[in-house]
Amino acid sequence: MPGDPGPMVRRRQLSALLRHYRLAAGMSVKEVADQLFEASSKITRIEKGQRLATVRDIVDLCRIYDLSDEIRDRLTELAKGSRERQWWQRSDLSPPLQILIGMEGSAKSILEYELTYFPGLLQTPDYADAVLRSWTTDPDKRSEFVAVRMRRQAIFESPDPPDVQTIVDEAVVRRMVGGPQIMREQLAHIIERVSSGCCDLRVMPFSAGSYQGLHNGFTVLSFGNFADLPGETLIPGVVYLELSDEARYLDASDDVAYHVSRFEKMRAQALTTEESIDLLRTAAADI
CATH class of the missing domain: 1.10.260.40 (lambda repressor-like DNA-binding domains)
Structure with missing residues (x-):
């Protein structure tokens, strides 16, 4: 921690x-x-x-x-x-996203499920820029948002990085974002990250059919216990929820437990890490 x-x-x-x-x-x-x-x-x-x-x-x-x-x-x-201002407290980032960024670096574990794009923590700059083109045509604004995503990835270089586990729908792997070269580089980046042990990624294949996570992406951050908290006092976990028209966070214990349970069920249904890497390599070769 x-x-x-x-x-x-x-x-x-x-x-x-x-x-x-x-x-x-x-x-x-x-x-x-x-x-x-x-x-x-x-x-x-x-x-x-x-x-x-x-x-x-x-x-x-x-x-x-x-x-x-x-x-x-x-x-x-x-x-x-608690009142100290940080780099991510800025007007162009939504309050839920500020909460997410503010907690990523101190999380014990991060569980993330995505069904449209690779998570921001695992995106290359070019892939992130291509994703953001659907949100804004302003190149300067995109550049700022890309910089935010890249800065978030510094958590992987911290002395005690969080345990990052990700599940993505196969549609994420197959969706051509930014063109063939950008997509090949993104897939290679994911393979390198997972192979190095930086994070774990599982792919939910099309062959799985209908499954419980089809509706929206979400991120669960857990913190465990800091050394200076007495007894079994735990810092409550947080769910960052991506909806079709907004993003928000949930911190009720039942909501956190529900999303952790959903993630674990999906992880058991998804391809293994090794099978997922093989699928990524096949997808890159097919581009």
Whole structure:
């Protein structure tokens, strides 16, 4: 796990800790809200990471939970760190995409399913540019978005990279994006990445027929436990969901568990890693 989790994960780390200490104090959300003369929804949103806790919030909650000055100072530092701005916090990126990028580098595992294109984490610059042509004809804007995708790929070079597992529909492999040369280079790039152990990729073949993941792509990020979280306190996972007209994220535990289960079922139904590489090589030779 990286030493600096970044503001998005610090926020979720703080949320997990505040929920842990509330439960350890044996208090309900309503009891805490009543003592603060606040709505219960405020406490719930803070504990879900949907609202940033202020330093005043931290001080008040630590008093209610009878926490030590050391714990209060630690939580205060997390709250301040949650407000640090990063390169991906920019107006031209949607809030859900900002959340995704902000958490990729600190994730323990990333499970990604795509049925239209290869994932952004595995795209070459030319392939990414060709994909983005369907979104904008402005070359300068495309160049900016391509640069964002390439910068995201730096997570593979980190000291402790996440376990990246990907499933793509065979249509992704067969779809001619950007022309023969760009597609051949993209397929070669995927083969190199998978063969080097950088990530795992499985192809869902046409021969599989109908399967559970046909409707939309999604990404599940899991974080496990940071060394400085007490007991079994876990940072909640996140689902980044790609829909036909929007993208959004889900962080309810049931939603995360459901998408992890879907991914595991599809992975069992897809080709093995070796079979997938063979299919990629065959597709490249057929271009």
